Amino acid sequence: MQTGKRSGSVSGICCGLLLGWLVVGAAVSAAPPVSPEQTIAGSARCVVKLYGAGGVRGLEAYQTGILVSAAGHVVTVQSTVLDSDEIDCVLDDGRRYSATLLGCDPLRELAVLSIQGEDLPAFSWEQLPRVAPGTRVFALSNLFGVAVGDERVSVQHGVVSGVVPLDARRGAHEAPYRGDVYILDCTTNNPGSAGGAVVDWRGRLLGMLGKELRATTSGIWLNYALPVDEVEQGYRSVLAGQGTSPTPTAEAALDSVAMRFDPQLLGVVFVPDLLDRTPPFVESVRSGSAAAAAGLRTDDLVVAVNGRSVSSRTGVQHILAELATGDRVQFTVVREGSIVECGLGPRPALSRKP
Amino acid sequence: MRIVLPGIWSRGRWIAEMCCVACCLLFVASARQTVGQPAAEWSVAAAEEQAFRTAVDRVAAAVVRIEAAGVSEASIGGPAEAAPAAGPSSGLIVDPAGWVVTTSFAVPKDAKQAIVVLPGTPGGTRVVARAVGRDLARGLVLLQIEVPAAAAPLPSLAVAPRESWGVGQWTIALGRAWNSSAPSVAVGILSAMNRAWGKAVQTDASVSPANYGGPLIDIQGRVIGILAPVPADTAGMTMGTELYDSGIGFAVPLVDLLRVLPRLQQGETLSPGILGIGYSARDPFTSKATVATCRAGSPAARAGLRAGDTIVEAGGRSIARVAELRHVLAPLYAGDSVELVVERGSADGGKVRVPLRVELVAALAPWRRSVLGIVPTRTANKKGENAGETPGVPVAWVWPAGPAAQAGLVAGDSVEAVATVAAAGEAGSSGGGERLEVSNAGALAGFVGGLAAGTVVQVTVRRDGLPLELEMATVVAPATVPELVPVSEADPAQAVVEKLPAPEIAHPPLAVLPAAAPESPLGTPLGVLVYFGSPQGAATGAARAAAETEAVRAASAQWAAAASRYGVAVILPEPSDPQRWGREDIAGVARALDSLRQRRPIDLSRVAFAGSGAGAAMAWLAAEALGPGVRGVALFNAGLPRQATVEAAEPGRSRVVLFGTSGGQPVPRLELDSRRLEEAGYPVGMLPPAALEQVPAETLCSWVESLGVL
Incomplete structure (x- = not known):
C-alpha cells in the first residue's frame, strides 16, 4: 500500500483527504468488517455452490462448500452429491470449476475437494474458542438450489442456540459423529444447505452446516453446524491421508451405534421389550452379580447411565455399548420417588450378541 | 483495500490533481459506506447481543431440563417420523418452594412422575418430580420437587406484566433439553397477542420440543410466558407440535398461570370450560352466535338457554360473531362462570334480551340424539324449510312403533309446534314450557335432538286443516333400518347411469340417478348414497373402454331398482390410483357431490357413505373429512380404519354407523369398534349377514331415507 509521501505536489486539501482515506483504508483492512453487508460480502466469496450426482429417489444434486485454502481446497459434507465424476463448483463471482474429490473423513462425514484456479479466496483457520449461546451468526448456503445463476448463496441470520453433543440419525441410521455441534435458531436443515458456512459478525468461520438429521430421541429436525475446530481436524486428516479410513475412535463410534450391550452381563434383567421404547424398569437382579452388589433392586427405573439420560431399554443398551471395556458403569435410578445412584463397577467386554 | 497510483509523477500536476479529486470523491463515498452509519449498525447489534446474554443470565437458573420417567412410547404418540416424540424437554421453576411447570408434551396425561434436572452443577442434579396439577386447557403440568439439601436455593422469577408486552419487541425463547450446563437460546420478536383464542402469545423465535416448558422472556430477562405446543386449531393442526421451529411459536402467559397456580398446587386438574351448545352457523367468523341445540343437562340448559336464542353479550363484551364468543369462552376453565345476554323471540313477535349466568363444566355426557320417530318430507332447502306455503313440517311417514306412531301421528300430518311438558330423570332440568313454533325441519331437529331421551313433549299437528295435540316422549335415535319405508313408483328402467364430471377430476364417478318422480310420497329431492367399491386395478386401451361399459351395466343392474324405489342418487367413485384408495380421492367425492347438487335437488339430511x-x-x-353433513356411514366387511378418530358425539356432530358382513367372513375388532362408537354417543346398528359378495342395495337405499328421522 502506498502512502502520501509526495503529497506536497498536489493541493493540500486533496492531499489531506487522500491521506485520511489511506489511513482509513489501512484500518479497515486490519480491523473486522463494520457492517453486515461487509461481513456477508467477505464471507460469501469463500462459499461455493456444488453440483453433482442426484436426482434419483428425490435426492437433490446440489449442496454447498467452503473454500479453506488459496490452493483451492473446498470442505463440504460427504454425500451422494459427490458420487459423480463431474462435480461442478461455482464461486460467488460466477467462476466455475470442475472439482476433484481428495478424500473423506467418515467420522465427521466431511469431504475435501480441490479446484484449480487463480486468486482463490479462502477462509483462514482461526483458533476460536467455542462461542456461547446467544452469539449472532450468519449462515451462508446453497439452500434449495435457489441461487440458480452466477449469484451468491443465500444468507440466513440467527443465533447459536446451544453447544451440544450430536445425538442424531438419518432415517434408521445414526450419525457417527458424537462430538459437540452448534445448534442454530434459524432453519438451516434445508436441501442443499449442507456444507454451508456459519460465520460470526466479524466474518470469522465458526462452523460448517451439517446434513439433514433428526434428533434421536425426539425425532425433530436439527439445525446445526460442525464447529470449525472439528472441520479443521477433519480437513487435516483427509490431507494427511488418514481420512479414507476411520480413526480408531471413529471406528469405535461407528461400531457402537449399531451395537447393544446385554445388561444381563452386569446381572440386570429389564422388563420385556414390548414397545419401541419400553421404559428401563428392572425386572430382576441376579444374586451375586455386579448389579446386586451395587444394590440395584426389582422395580427400579433407570433414568441415566453414567449421567446420560435414558428413557428406554434400548437406550441403556446403546450407552453401555459405547463405553469401553473396563469403564465404570453408574446407573441413576428412581426408587420410591427418590433418586438413587448405583455404581456397577467396570463394564465387561462387549458381547457381540445384538 | 489497496490503492496504486501509477503514472501520477510522470504525467504532471494536472493528472495528479484530477486523480486526487477522484480519490476525494471515492473517500467520501467509501467513508460513508464503511465508517458512518454501518458502524453504528454493528454497535447496535453488538449491544443487542450483549443484552440477550444479560437477559438470559437473569433467568437461566430457573430453566430446568425435564426427562420422562417410566413413560412408554405408545402412550406418548405415534412414531417419530409422523410427529415429534417426547425426548428430553424443558421446564421452568415458577416458585422457589419447589414448583416447576412444564408441558403435557414432556409429561403426558398418564405420567405421574418425571425427572427434573436442576442446573448449577456439572451434569446437573437429577431429582424426582411428582405431577401434581394439570391445566388441560393450555397443556401445562405442574411438578413438585423436593430441593436437595446440598443444592442452591431455587431462584424466583421476574414477571413481565401484560401492559409491558408489545408486538415487535424482542423475545428470547429458552430451554434446557439439549444440555444441562447452559440454556438453549433462540431469539425473535413477539409476533402477536391473544392467539389460540386468547390462551397464548405468539413469537417467531424457534420453539420446538427442546424448549417446550421453557420461558419466553423479554430483553430485560422478565418472563412473558411458558413455551408450549398450543394447537393453532386451524388447518387440521391439532397437536400443536406441527409448527415446531417454523417461526410460529406459542407461549402461555405466565401471568395467566400464576393466577391459577394455587389451584394447581392443591392438585386440581383444570379443564377447558364447556357450555353445551351447538351453533346453527358453520362459519364462526361470519355468523351470529345463534343456538341450534342446547344439550340436555348442560350448563347452558340449566341456565335456561334455548335453541333459537342468539348470544349477544358474554363476559360484558358485545358479541356479533361466533368467533368473538369463542374468544371470551376459550380461556375459561370448568367451574368458571360467565355472564351472557341472549336475544330471544317473544310471544308478540318482538325480541327480548335475557341475561343469564352460566357455570361451565369439564365434560358433558356423550350426546345421543333424541327423536320423536317422524320422518319429514324431503326438501332441497338448506335449512330443511318446507317448500310449500303453509307453516310446519309435513310428515312423509312415521317410524314403525316409534313414539309418534304410538301417539297416533300419521303420514300426511304437518308438525306445527313442539313444547316440553315434563321431563323424565334429573337431566331434564329444562323443565316444562319450552316451545318451538316449527318453521323448518332443521329447527325441529335441533329442538328435539337437544332434549334428553324420555322428555315428554306436546306436539301440535295439523291434520285435514284442523289442529291436533299429541303427547309423546322422546327416544334415542334408532340405528336400525326400518321395514315398511314408503317407496316410489318410479320406473327403474327410466333410471340413468351417467358420469358426474367436475373440474380437475381425472376419473369422474358414475352416478345412478332415478328418473324424476314428482309423485313420490317421500318428496322430490333425492337422498344420496356414495358407495366406495374395492379398487379393481387398472385397465388400458380397449380393455379400459370395455371395462367402462361393463361398469355402467353393473351399476345399473345393481343399483337402478333400489335407487328408484327410494329416490336415492347412488354415486360410485373410483380411486385415482387404480390399486388403492387414497386421501386424495376425498376431494373428488366432494366435487362429485357438488356436481350432483347442480343437476338435481338433493335433501342434505339424507346423505350417507358406504363401502x-x-x-x-x-x-x-x-x-x-367432509364433516357432519354425512349423516350415516355403513361399513361392510371392515371395522373402523386404524386412522379413525372417534370424537364424542355432539349436537350437529353425530352419525349413524352400520356394520355388516357378507359371505360369513368374520371382521376383527368389530365388537370393540362398535362399543367405542356407542360410548362416544353414536347410534350403531348391525345388519344381518348378507349373501355372498352381494351389496345390499335395497337395505342401503331405504336406510338413506330413514336417516331423515326426527
Whole structure:
C-alpha cells in the first residue's frame, strides 16, 4: 500500500483527504468488517455452490462448500452429491470449476475437494474458542438450489442456540459423529444447505452446516453446524491421508451405534421389550452379580447411565455399548420417588450378541 | 483495500490533481459506506447481543431440563417420523418452594412422575418430580420437587406484566433439553397477542420440543410466558407440535398461570370450560352466535338457554360473531362462570334480551340424539324449510312403533309446534314450557335432538286443516333400518347411469340417478348414497373402454331398482390410483357431490357413505373429512380404519354407523369398534349377514331415507 509521501505536489486539501482515506483504508483492512453487508460480502466469496450426482429417489444434486485454502481446497459434507465424476463448483463471482474429490473423513462425514484456479479466496483457520449461546451468526448456503445463476448463496441470520453433543440419525441410521455441534435458531436443515458456512459478525468461520438429521430421541429436525475446530481436524486428516479410513475412535463410534450391550452381563434383567421404547424398569437382579452388589433392586427405573439420560431399554443398551471395556458403569435410578445412584463397577467386554 | 497510483509523477500536476479529486470523491463515498452509519449498525447489534446474554443470565437458573420417567412410547404418540416424540424437554421453576411447570408434551396425561434436572452443577442434579396439577386447557403440568439439601436455593422469577408486552419487541425463547450446563437460546420478536383464542402469545423465535416448558422472556430477562405446543386449531393442526421451529411459536402467559397456580398446587386438574351448545352457523367468523341445540343437562340448559336464542353479550363484551364468543369462552376453565345476554323471540313477535349466568363444566355426557320417530318430507332447502306455503313440517311417514306412531301421528300430518311438558330423570332440568313454533325441519331437529331421551313433549299437528295435540316422549335415535319405508313408483328402467364430471377430476364417478318422480310420497329431492367399491386395478386401451361399459351395466343392474324405489342418487367413485384408495380421492367425492347438487335437488339430511373392505375404510375417512353433513356411514366387511378418530358425539356432530358382513367372513375388532362408537354417543346398528359378495342395495337405499328421522 502506498502512502502520501509526495503529497506536497498536489493541493493540500486533496492531499489531506487522500491521506485520511489511506489511513482509513489501512484500518479497515486490519480491523473486522463494520457492517453486515461487509461481513456477508467477505464471507460469501469463500462459499461455493456444488453440483453433482442426484436426482434419483428425490435426492437433490446440489449442496454447498467452503473454500479453506488459496490452493483451492473446498470442505463440504460427504454425500451422494459427490458420487459423480463431474462435480461442478461455482464461486460467488460466477467462476466455475470442475472439482476433484481428495478424500473423506467418515467420522465427521466431511469431504475435501480441490479446484484449480487463480486468486482463490479462502477462509483462514482461526483458533476460536467455542462461542456461547446467544452469539449472532450468519449462515451462508446453497439452500434449495435457489441461487440458480452466477449469484451468491443465500444468507440466513440467527443465533447459536446451544453447544451440544450430536445425538442424531438419518432415517434408521445414526450419525457417527458424537462430538459437540452448534445448534442454530434459524432453519438451516434445508436441501442443499449442507456444507454451508456459519460465520460470526466479524466474518470469522465458526462452523460448517451439517446434513439433514433428526434428533434421536425426539425425532425433530436439527439445525446445526460442525464447529470449525472439528472441520479443521477433519480437513487435516483427509490431507494427511488418514481420512479414507476411520480413526480408531471413529471406528469405535461407528461400531457402537449399531451395537447393544446385554445388561444381563452386569446381572440386570429389564422388563420385556414390548414397545419401541419400553421404559428401563428392572425386572430382576441376579444374586451375586455386579448389579446386586451395587444394590440395584426389582422395580427400579433407570433414568441415566453414567449421567446420560435414558428413557428406554434400548437406550441403556446403546450407552453401555459405547463405553469401553473396563469403564465404570453408574446407573441413576428412581426408587420410591427418590433418586438413587448405583455404581456397577467396570463394564465387561462387549458381547457381540445384538 | 489497496490503492496504486501509477503514472501520477510522470504525467504532471494536472493528472495528479484530477486523480486526487477522484480519490476525494471515492473517500467520501467509501467513508460513508464503511465508517458512518454501518458502524453504528454493528454497535447496535453488538449491544443487542450483549443484552440477550444479560437477559438470559437473569433467568437461566430457573430453566430446568425435564426427562420422562417410566413413560412408554405408545402412550406418548405415534412414531417419530409422523410427529415429534417426547425426548428430553424443558421446564421452568415458577416458585422457589419447589414448583416447576412444564408441558403435557414432556409429561403426558398418564405420567405421574418425571425427572427434573436442576442446573448449577456439572451434569446437573437429577431429582424426582411428582405431577401434581394439570391445566388441560393450555397443556401445562405442574411438578413438585423436593430441593436437595446440598443444592442452591431455587431462584424466583421476574414477571413481565401484560401492559409491558408489545408486538415487535424482542423475545428470547429458552430451554434446557439439549444440555444441562447452559440454556438453549433462540431469539425473535413477539409476533402477536391473544392467539389460540386468547390462551397464548405468539413469537417467531424457534420453539420446538427442546424448549417446550421453557420461558419466553423479554430483553430485560422478565418472563412473558411458558413455551408450549398450543394447537393453532386451524388447518387440521391439532397437536400443536406441527409448527415446531417454523417461526410460529406459542407461549402461555405466565401471568395467566400464576393466577391459577394455587389451584394447581392443591392438585386440581383444570379443564377447558364447556357450555353445551351447538351453533346453527358453520362459519364462526361470519355468523351470529345463534343456538341450534342446547344439550340436555348442560350448563347452558340449566341456565335456561334455548335453541333459537342468539348470544349477544358474554363476559360484558358485545358479541356479533361466533368467533368473538369463542374468544371470551376459550380461556375459561370448568367451574368458571360467565355472564351472557341472549336475544330471544317473544310471544308478540318482538325480541327480548335475557341475561343469564352460566357455570361451565369439564365434560358433558356423550350426546345421543333424541327423536320423536317422524320422518319429514324431503326438501332441497338448506335449512330443511318446507317448500310449500303453509307453516310446519309435513310428515312423509312415521317410524314403525316409534313414539309418534304410538301417539297416533300419521303420514300426511304437518308438525306445527313442539313444547316440553315434563321431563323424565334429573337431566331434564329444562323443565316444562319450552316451545318451538316449527318453521323448518332443521329447527325441529335441533329442538328435539337437544332434549334428553324420555322428555315428554306436546306436539301440535295439523291434520285435514284442523289442529291436533299429541303427547309423546322422546327416544334415542334408532340405528336400525326400518321395514315398511314408503317407496316410489318410479320406473327403474327410466333410471340413468351417467358420469358426474367436475373440474380437475381425472376419473369422474358414475352416478345412478332415478328418473324424476314428482309423485313420490317421500318428496322430490333425492337422498344420496356414495358407495366406495374395492379398487379393481387398472385397465388400458380397449380393455379400459370395455371395462367402462361393463361398469355402467353393473351399476345399473345393481343399483337402478333400489335407487328408484327410494329416490336415492347412488354415486360410485373410483380411486385415482387404480390399486388403492387414497386421501386424495376425498376431494373428488366432494366435487362429485357438488356436481350432483347442480343437476338435481338433493335433501342434505339424507346423505350417507358406504363401502366394503378397503372401500369401507375410505367411506369412514371421507365422512370424517367432509364433516357432519354425512349423516350415516355403513361399513361392510371392515371395522373402523386404524386412522379413525372417534370424537364424542355432539349436537350437529353425530352419525349413524352400520356394520355388516357378507359371505360369513368374520371382521376383527368389530365388537370393540362398535362399543367405542356407542360410548362416544353414536347410534350403531348391525345388519344381518348378507349373501355372498352381494351389496345390499335395497337395505342401503331405504336406510338413506330413514336417516331423515326426527
